[in-house]
Amino acid sequence: MDAPILGASGRAEATRPAPRVPLGELVFALLMLALGVFALVGAFSIHVPVGVKVGPTIFPIFVSIVLLGSAAAVLVSVLRGNRAEVEEGEDIDPDAKTDWLTLAKIVGAVVAHLLLIDVIGWAPAAAVLFGVVAWSLGAKRWWLAFVIGLVLGLVVQVVFGGLMGLSLPWGPALGWLGGMF
Amino acid sequence: MDSWTLLLEGFATALQPQYLIFAFFGVLIGTAVGVLPGIGPAMTVALLLPLTYTLDPTAALITFAGIYYGGMYGGSTTSILLNTPGESASIVTAIEGNRMAKLGRGAAALATAAIGSFIAGTIATVGLTLLAPVLAQFAVNLGPADYVALIVIAFVTVGALIGSSVPRGMTSLGVGLFLGLVGTDTLTAQQRYTLGLLPLSDGIDIVLVAVGLFAVGETLYIAARLRHGGIDVIPVTGGWRSWMTKDDWKRSWKPWLRGTAIGFPIGTIPAGGADVATFLSYATERKLSKHKKEFGRGAIEGVAGPESANNAAAAGVLVPLLTLGLPTTATAAIILVAFQAYGLQPGPQLFQNQPALVWALVASLYLGNVILIVLNLPLVGMWVKLLQIPRPYLYAGILLFAAFGAYALNFAVVDILILVIIGVLGYFMRRFGYPVAPLVVGMILGPMGEEYLRKALQLSQGDLSTLVMQPFAATAYIVLALLVAGGLWLRRRQTRYEQQLTESIAVPIKADQEV
Numbered sequence: 001m002d003a004p005i006l007g008a009s010g011r012a013e014a015t016r017p018a019p020r021v022p023l024g025e026l027v028f029a030l031l032m033l034a035l036g037v038f039a040l041v042g043a044f045s046i047h048v049p050v051g052v053k054v055g056p057t058i059f060p061i062f063v064s065i066v067l068l069g070s071a072a073a074v075l076v077s078v079l080r081g082n083r084a085e086v087e088e089g090e091d092i093d094p095d096a097k098t099d100w101l102t103l104a105k106i107v108g109a110v111v112a113h114l115l116l117i118d119v120i121g122w123a124p125a126a127a128v129l130f131g132v133v134a135w136s137l138g139a140k141r142w143w144l145a146f147v148i149g150l151v152l153g154l155v156v157q158v159v160f161g162g163l164m165g166l167s168l169p170w171g172p173a174l175g176w177l178g179g180m181f
Numbered sequence: 182m183d184s185w186t187l188l189l190e191g192f193a194t195a196l197q198p199q200y201l202i203f204a205f206f207g208v209l210i211g212t213a214v215g216v217l218p219g220i221g222p223a224m225t226v227a228l229l230l231p232l233t234y235t236l237d238p239t240a241a242l243i244t245f246a247g248i249y250y251g252g253m254y255g256g257s258t259t260s261i262l263l264n265t266p267g268e269s270a271s272i273v274t275a276i277e278g279n280r281m282a283k284l285g286r287g288a289a290a291l292a293t294a295a296i297g298s299f300i301a302g303t304i305a306t307v308g309l310t311l312l313a314p315v316l317a318q319f320a321v322n323l324g325p326a327d328y329v330a331l332i333v334i335a336f337v338t339v340g341a342l343i344g345s346s347v348p349r350g351m352t353s354l355g356v357g358l359f360l361g362l363v364g365t366d367t368l369t370a371q372q373r374y375t376l377g378l379l380p381l382s383d384g385i386d387i388v389l390v391a392v393g394l395f396a397v398g399e400t401l402y403i404a405a406r407l408r409h410g411g412i413d414v415i416p417v418t419g420g421w422r423s424w425m426t427k428d429d430w431k432r433s434w435k436p437w438l439r440g441t442a443i444g445f446p447i448g449t450i451p452a453g454g455a456d457v458a459t460f461l462s463y464a465t466e467r468k469l470s471k472h473k474k475e476f477g478r479g480a481i482e483g484v485a486g487p488e489s490a491n492n493a494a495a496a497g498v499l500v501p502l503l504t505l506g507l508p509t510t511a512t513a514a515i516i517l518v519a520f521q522a523y524g525l526q527p528g529p530q531l532f533q534n535q536p537a538l539v540w541a542l543v544a545s546l547y548l549g550n551v552i553l554i555v556l557n558l559p560l561v562g563m564w565v566k567l568l569q570i571p572r573p574y575l576y577a578g579i580l581l582f583a584a585f586g587a588y589a590l591n592f593a594v595v596d597i598l599i600l601v602i603i604g605v606l607g608y609f610m611r612r613f614g615y616p617v618a619p620l621v622v623g624m625i626l627g628p629m630g631e632e633y634l635r636k637a638l639q640l641s642q643g644d645l646s647t648l649v650m651q652p653f654a655a656t657a658y659i660v661l662a663l664l665v666a667g668g669l670w671l672r673r674r675q676t677r678y679e680q681q682l683t684e685s686i687a688v689p690i691k692a693d694q695e696v
Contacts, residue, residue: 024609025613028613032352036355039362039374042373047371048369049369055369056369058631059362059627060373060374063355063359066355066358067355067356070348070354070355073348074348074352084346084614085345089218090219091408092402092407093406093407093408096406096407096408098405103401106401107401109580110397111598114584126585130577131577133581137573138407145573149577152578152581160235
């Protein structure tokens with residue numbers, strides 16, 4: 001790809017072999033800019049009651065200006081070749097590539113969890129969440145992950161739902177247990 | 182003198198057995214979660230927020246004080262004992278402790294960190310006791326325009342000074358301000374940015390945003406590039422009583438005190454939080470040390486000073502939080518959320534209306550420090566075990582508790598959906614170098630700022646000049662300019678310093694490997 005217009009600086013490329021066009025960064029900065037536009041347009045569609053002098057639109061306009069200004073500044077700096085500095089962490093492999101499949105599995109697990117809570121009860125849904133996430137992160141024995149998840153879910157359900165009175169649904173399989181509290 | 186009587190009454194409350202148990206529990210669980218790798222203090226506090234839902238306000242705040250100090254301290258154990266290759270000078274201050282551990286002096290590093298944290302925490306809490314009532318007294322007389330000025334200071338310093346890029350920090354702040362707008366305007370009952378969706382008409386709960394960004398976003402970020410394979414924990418040998426030699430004590434006590442002197446004032450002003458304090462302390466110790474050559478290879482001063490500075494700053498952050506209601510770090514912002522969950526608004530009024538509660542909280546900070554040191558040294562074996570939790574289970578557990586916390590807010594599954602969406606946003610923000618702390622601070626302070634702004638403008642009948650004409654507000658804006666300039670200058674120095682340090686450390690590391 002020949003895109004010297006973007007002028008990725010030599011310094012940034014020397015430290016890290018990155019694609020020449022930081023597509024993700026540009027898209028994200030554009031999204032932030034779009035959010036600013038949305039906020040500004042939305043501000044003018046807020047209904048201001050008659051006779052109100054300092055109304056509900058003043059602060060939204062201020063917020064839109066902050067968003068538009070800073071997002072534009074990010075966009076310009078990315079285009080001028082200043083790449084993002086990302087944080088490192090104890091469990092992060094700095095040389096690894098982004099594993100999109102694992103991310104999709106984890107997000108899917110949380111969505112499945114929220115859909116299942118009212119159907120099979122909180123603790124079983126918690127087991128699903130824990131099991132799928134642990135499995136997708138590479139737990140050695142997948143069944144053990146589900147067992148741990150179920151135990152953890154039951155402990156939380158009994159302590160917070162049963163003893164401390166938070167209304168976590170018990171679900172059809174554990175209804176008898178819920179009856180004991 | 183009056184505040185000492187109040188403090189004694191606070192101790193009388195906090196020393197009651199049931200509250201003592203809550204303080205103990207808070208420190209224990211705060212340290213345990215803080216020790217877990219990948220979990221910083223902000224995430225610790227956010228994750229443990231739901232635990233306090235069912236407690237009465239005093240018990241909840243006492244538990245929280247324990248969690249706060251425990252979480253702050255827990256991280257240092259992680260960085261001393263966990264052997265992670267590839268992470269060079271990103272946390273320059275953690276490096277000395279890690280090197281010490283590799284040389285078999287991990288026990289001394291842990292001990293000097295623990296004792297330093299205790300001393301710094303206690304002295305800084307005394308500072309808080311002295312300073313807070315004076316400041317609260319002063320703040321009672323501030324008008325709406327003055328508060329607008331204070332909030333603008335918090336916005337700009339947090340946005341510009343947290344993270345590595347000013348425009349990215351300000352964007353993050355803007356997103357937070359925007360999320361704070363979503364919902365129904367309190368003064369005119371108009372819906373704003375709700376898209377006609379019912380769950381949004383009450384606004385987005387800040388707990389969802391904090392947990393979503395810190396727990397879900399961070400987990401996704403780590404999951405995407407998880408380090409697989411064995412976990413390398415450096416073993417700690419010997420009984421904890423014999424950890425520090427006489428020489429260690431002699432080399433540690435001055436850095437402890439200097440760290441406190443650096444950390445507390447920096448914590449109280451909005452200048453980028455504990456990071457700046459630890460860096461300044463490290464640089465100072467390196468300059469003053471008689472053992473300059475040891476720096477980069479495990480100098481005990483390089484652990485003692487920054488650890489003390491870190492804890493002193495943690496106490497310092499509570500000064501503006503309690504007296505003005507201004508959070509200057511992400512962790513402080515989440516503590517503010519905990520207050521608000523009980524209908525308490527930190528600020529000068531809190532000192533007048535709820536003195537018993539405030540002073541019980543301050544007293545529990547003293548107790549928390551004592552509990553911290555009593556627990557930490559003997560329990561180090563347990564912390565080491567925690568470091569060895571297999572990562573798939575660890576992160577599955579974090580997500581489970583995040584989802585539980587979100588669900589327990591209103592028992593509505595839609596909250597978990599919002600949590601995931603915020604989590605994905607947090608992932609991309611982190612991936613593209615946007616700090617998430619300004620978002621949380623912006624979302625909390627935004628509605629407050631709007632209220633004061635509108636009050637001020639109503640008083641002046643729409644005349645904008647009222648915002649800068651008050652003597653206090655005008656001074657505040659000048660101070661703001663100085664803070665930002667000074668903060669940015671400091672950060673540039675820090676970056677340069679760390680680069681040089683990485684280069685100078687790289688040589689001894691290579692030498693180590695050849696041996």
